[in-house]
Amino acid sequence: MSAESSLALLGESSRAGGRRNPGVWTAVVWCAAMIWPVVEFVWLVPGHGVSYDYPRTALDSGTSRALLVSATVLALAGSVLLRRRPAAGFGLVVAGTVVSTAAWRQSEIPPPQFLAVDVALCFVAAVRPPRSSLGSAALALAVQSGYLVVRMLIHGGHEGTSPEPYMGLTVVIAWLVGNSVRQRRDHAEKLRAQAATQAATQAVTAERLRIARELHDMVAHSIGIIALQAGAARRVIDSQPAAARDALENIETAGRETLSGLRRMLGALRQAEPERRPQAAPSPGSGPGGLADVGVLARRTTDAGVRVDVRWLGEPSPLPPEIDMSAFRIVQEAVTNVVRHAGSDSCRVSIDRRGGEVFIEVVDSGHGDSVGGGARNGTGGEAGWGLAGMRERVALLHGEFTAGPRSGSGFRVAARLPVPAREAR
Numbered sequence: 023m024s025a026e027s028s029l030a031l032l033g034e035s036s037r038a039g040g041r042r043n044p045g046v047w048t049a050v051v052w053c054a055a056m057i058w059p060v061v062e063f064v065w066l067v068p069g070h071g072v073s074y075d076y077p078r079t080a081l082d083s084g085t086s087r088a089l090l091v092s093a094t095v096l097a098l099a100g101s102v103l104l105r106r107r108p109a110a111g112f113g114l115v116v117a118g119t120v121v122s123t124a125a126w127r128q129s130e131i132p133p134p135q136f137l138a139v140d141v142a143l144c145f146v147a148a149v150r151p152p153r154s155s156l157g158s159a160a161l162a163l164a165v166q167s168g169y170l171v172v173r174m175l176i177h178g179g180h181e182g183t184s185p186e187p188y189m190g191l192t193v194v195i196a197w198l199v200g201n202s203v204r205q206r207r208d209h210a211e212k213l214r215a216q217a218a219t220q221a222a223t224q225a226v227t228a229e230r231l232r233i234a235r236e237l238h239d240m241v242a243h244s245i246g247i248i249a250l251q252a253g254a255a256r257r258v259i260d261s262q263p264a265a266a267r268d269a270l271e272n273i274e275t276a277g278r279e280t281l282s283g284l285r286r287m288l289g290a291l292r293q294a295e296p297e298r299r300p301q302a303a304p305s306p307g308s309g310p311g312g313l314a315d316v317g318v319l320a321r322r323t324t325d326a327g328v329r330v331d332v333r334w335l336g337e338p339s340p341l342p343p344e345i346d347m348s349a350f351r352i353v354q355e356a357v358t359n360v361v362r363h364a365g366s367d368s369c370r371v372s373i374d375r376r377g378g379e380v381f382i383e384v385v386d387s388g389h390g391d392s393v394g395g396g397a398r399n400g401t402g403g404e405a406g407w408g409l410a411g412m413r414e415r416v417a418l419l420h421g422e423f424t425a426g427p428r429s430g431s432g433f434r435v436a437a438r439l440p441v442p443a444r445e446a447r
Contacts, residue, residue: 043104043105044104044105044141044142044145044149045100045101045102045103045104045105045111046101047141047145048097048100048101048104048115048138048141048142048145049097049098049101051137051138051141052094052097052098052101052115052118052135052138053094055132055134055135055137055138056090056093056094056122056135058134059126059132059134060081081125081126086125086126086127087125089121089122089124089125090121090122090125090126092118092121093118093119093120093121093122093125094118094122095118096114096115096117096118096121097114097115097118097119097122097138098118099111099114100112100113100114100115100116100117100118100142101115101142104142104145104146108145108146108149108150108154108158109146109150109154109157109158111142112139112142112143112146112158112161113158113161115138115139115142116139116161116162116165119131119135119136119138119139119165120165122135123135123169129169129172129173129176130169130170130173130184130185130186131165131166131169131185131189133185133188133189136189136192137192139162139193140162140192140193140195140196141196143155143158143159143162143193143196143197143200144196144197144199144200144203145200146158146200147159147196147197147198147199147200147201147203147204148200148201148203148204148207149204150204152201155197155200155201156197159193159194159196159197162193163190163193166186166189166190166193167186167190169186170184170186235351235411235414235415236351237284238411239351239354239355239358239411240280240284241280241284242355242358243354243355243357243358244276244277244279244280246358246361246362247272247273247276247322247323247326247361248273248276248277249362250326250327250328250361250362251269251270251272251273251276251326251327252269252273254266254269254326254327255269255270255273268325272322272325272326275322276322312341312343312346312347312349312350313341313346313349313350313353313373314346315350316332316350316353316371316373317332319350319353319354319357320332320357320371323357323361326361327367328357328360328361328366328367328368328369329367329368329369330357330368330369330370330371331368331369331370331371332371332373333370333371333372333373334373335372335373335374335375335381336374336375336376337375338375339375341380341441342441342442344419345380345419345439345441348415348416348418348419348439349373349380349382349437349439351411351412351415352382352384352412352415352416352435352437353371353373353382353384355409355411355412356369356371356384356412356435357369357371357384359409359433359435360384360386360388360433363388364386364388364432364433365388366386366387366388366432368386368387369384369385369386370383370384370385370386371383371384372384372385378440378441378442379438379439379440379441380438380439380441381436381437381438382435382436382437382438382439383434383435383436383437384434384435384436385428385432385433385434385435386432386433387428387431387432388431388432388433409425409435412425412435412437413425416437416438416439419439419440420440421437421438421439421440422437422438423436423437423438424436424437
């Protein structure tokens with residue numbers, strides 16, 4: 023067996039180690055190295071071939087045959103233990119190799135038989151830390167050195183080229199191959215762990231941004247309604263006490279609903295389970311949630327002094343929660359901007375459900391491009407954050423968003439949200 027084929031076998035064995043029991047490869051190499059000389063130099067007719075490593079008469083005695091059987095048992099036992107106890111399994115494979123050498127009555131380990139040791143060492147280096155695998159490599163090198171020293175002491179030298187240095191080189195190569203496999207696997211695990219950590223960090227950041235948008239939408243809308251009602255109550259508190267009382271009741275209702283919504287959101291944030299996140303839409307009437315609550319939003323805003331006409335077009339059908347929530351938030355933020363910046367007493371909300379898309383449009387006849395409109399365009403004032411939030415929501419859902427002054431007067435906010443095919447009705 024050539025050195026090139028041995029290295030190829032080691033590389034293939036190391037790559038297959040994660041899919042097959044390493045003992046299988048070690049046992050296969052051992053059996054091949056054991057059966058080949060028996061067939062080639064013992065069973066075949068004389069004159070077919072001659073080997074000094076495997077003499078034809080070596081197995082004539084019962085002792086040699088018993089040693090060869092014992093060596094096979096040791097090597098196969100080591101192959102079985104190689105996965106569960108790599109160091110012990112490797113030691114048995116080395117012991118089997120030494121015993122098989124004694125069975126053939128040789129003073130040096132035949133190189134083909136030592137290849138099973140190299141394969142086993144490759145697996146040990148692939149699964150064990152360097153400190154442990156280096157001990158196994160040292161054992162293999164010590165066995166080779168022991169044979170070399172004993173032979174020199176007994177025979178005073180060796181005719182020809184000694185195989186131990188080359189076999190020692192295969193030990194080093196086997197350890198390097200196995201160690202590189204271990205390093206590559208450890209590196210891949212670190213990359214997976216880093217990717218998981220990065221994904222978790224991104225998920226936390228996205229969740230914080232989503233919560234910030236939810237809080238902004240909830241608080242900005244409620245504060246706008248409260249400010250408008252408080253201003254109305256201040257103007258009529260002396261002349262129309264009943265109207266002032268109604269305005270104060272609306273302020274109290276808006277404040278309680280906002281406080282209740284904040285409590286629900288903060289309570290959900292304290293829950294450790296991801297499914298308890300404040301992502302599900304509340305039931306209509308308990309606070310802003312989905313498009314089903316647009317009517318509640320319209321009534322509250324109308325009571326505050328800005329009439330909201332809602333037009334439903336297309337075929338009403340259930341929407342995915344994230345699209346339903348985002349659509350409502352877009353309507354809510356656009357209406358809030360009308361209340362706070364437009365200087366208009368009315369606006370129109372159109373919601374059109376067409377097949378795989380949802381179209382939203384909020385228009386008014388207010389200032390348009392004046393100071394209030396500039397704030398709504400994002401060039402000043404707090405409403406710029408509202409437009410940015412709406413644009414971000416739509417972008418996350420791969421939709422289209424436009425906002426700007428209308429021709430003549432007023433302002434228009436429009437959004438198109440695609441609905442996934444599996445959700446479309």
